Amino acid sequence: MNDRKTSNMVTRSMGEGILLSLIVGAVFLYMANTYGYIKPIPEWRAGLQFGAALFFLLVGLGATYGIYQSYRVKRRLELMRETLLMWEKGSPSRELPELGADEIGRLGEQLGRIGRKWEEQVSSLQRLSTNNAQLAEQxxxxxxxxxxxxxxxxxxxxxxxxxxxxxxxxxxxxxxxxxxxxxxxxxxxxxxxxxxxxxxxxxxxxxxxRPVYLEGKHLEQGLRELIKELQVKVPIEIDFEMDSGIRLVKGIENHLFRIMQEAMSNTLRHAKATKMEIRIQQRSGLLRVMIRDNGIGFELDDKKQASYGLSTMQERINEIGGAIQYITAPGKGTRIEISVPVMNEESGRNENDG
The missing domain is CATH 1.20.5 (Single alpha-helices involved in coiled-coils or other helix-helix interfaces)
Known part of the structure; x- marks a missing residue:
């Protein structure tokens, strides 16, 4: 579909370029003939050859100009699309590059302002989440x-x-x-x-x-203790990996801990799984969490969302400005993917942005 749209855009630009070059050429010939810069060609065949050569030259120039213009527009739209995709995946730190001073450039500036406002809102959400964690302690x-x-x-x-x-x-x-x-x-x-x-x-x-909160522990320590306690009671293999040096504000840690606790509970109660895999990584100011099991899977419907606590998990991830996705089907196991932008408390910017 994208290739077809790109082809249509190139064809349209070529047509517009050819039309423009023919109009400019016709005006130029008319003006040159009016002021006597062009002498009549006595031989009709020579005139026909000259006209054909001039026509193909103008068509070639117009087509080249159209292709060049379509490439410029396509390149700027691709840059805009890549940035919007990063925003959709929960990384508001990606800024739109300079796109020029025309309509596309002005649209890019407006989208950039929207992105900065969204980043500020995410930062405010996370600070509010931390404040809520302190209030919840009371x-x-x-x-x-x-x-x-x-x-x-x-x-x-x-x-x-x-x-x-x-x-x-x-x-x-x-x-x-x-x-x-x-x-x-x-x-x-x-x-x-x-x-x-x-x-x-x-x-x-x-x-x-378990304790309602992490009780002063970092997320990795709390999760390792939770997994250790779980493996003592349940014959399930859990492969856990977390990047070293990840430090999150308390509000995010509390929410992620409870979300992963709920995911493990679902695996025990419903999945009939023998293996679970947990990966936590931080890349370019974005925290990514992946939880996968080899259980029986399920159909993702409203009834399952209620009984599996998925709506509660969604509410928790919304409170910290993140995104969560469930990938499952009967007999195919379950995969949960979470992404959360990691903000610096003082500046409101992504931690890895410097």
Whole structure:
């Protein structure tokens, strides 16, 4: 589609250039003939040859000029498009280059002003997030109570129901064991399956029995402790890598910690995965987080967004001016990609911008 649009633009520019050169040539010939600078050509064949040569010369010049103009316009539009793509990926530090003084240049200046305002808003969001983290510390007791109430509801809704079903099925096994041994075997298999589900639910809930905040630790330290605790309880392989030297404001660290905690919980409760991969990198003022598992995946719909806490994760990432993307399908595992612009608290600019 882009190649077709580019071809159309080049063709249109060539046509406009040829038309312009023919008009200029015709005006020039008319003026030269009017003031006697051109002598009549007695031979009609020689006149025809001269006219054809002049025509093709003008067409060639017009086509060359049109191609040159289309290349200039295309190059400036590509620079604008590359910058807008970087903005879309969450890197507002990329500034539009100088695009000239024509309409495209003025459009670039206006987009540059919009980009600077957006960068200021992202910086304000992150400072606000840090302030919110400090205020939330004062409300820590109420947050813990609320978390315990939520866990109690999940225990009742998920684990308690599973245990009740296991109890009822176990009672049925005792009644059918002597009458129908095959049916009793199926009931025992069902009990094993329900026990595994209940165990996964319990592990996920235990994962949430963590401090509400990182309690003075940096993100890497908190995540490594969380992963270590998880691997003690769950037979899952976790490959974790984080660039050294990453230092984030407290508001971003708290939100990222809770987002990754929720992602791990989802993997335990729903994915049936045996391996998880976590990568955290910082490049050119942009923090990138990738979380991937080899589980069963799922269809991304409104019901799953509610039950998997995806909307909560989206809200948290919005609060720090980032972007999050879910890539999943049944049987294909799940991949979560997060990008957050890393701002300097004092200047409001990206940390790597200097």
């Amino acid at each position: 409300a820590r007791i109420s947050a813990i109570v609320e978390e315990r109430q939520r866990l109690a509801r999940e225990l009742h809704d998920a684990v308690s129901q599973q245990l009740f079903a296991i109890s009822m099925t176990a009672t049925a096994v005792g009644r059918t064991l002597e009458k129908d041994f095959a049916k009793a075997q199926r009931q025992v298999a069902l009990i094993e399956e329900m026990s595994a589900v209940a165990q996964s639910e319990m592990r996920a809930l235990l994962l949430h029995l």
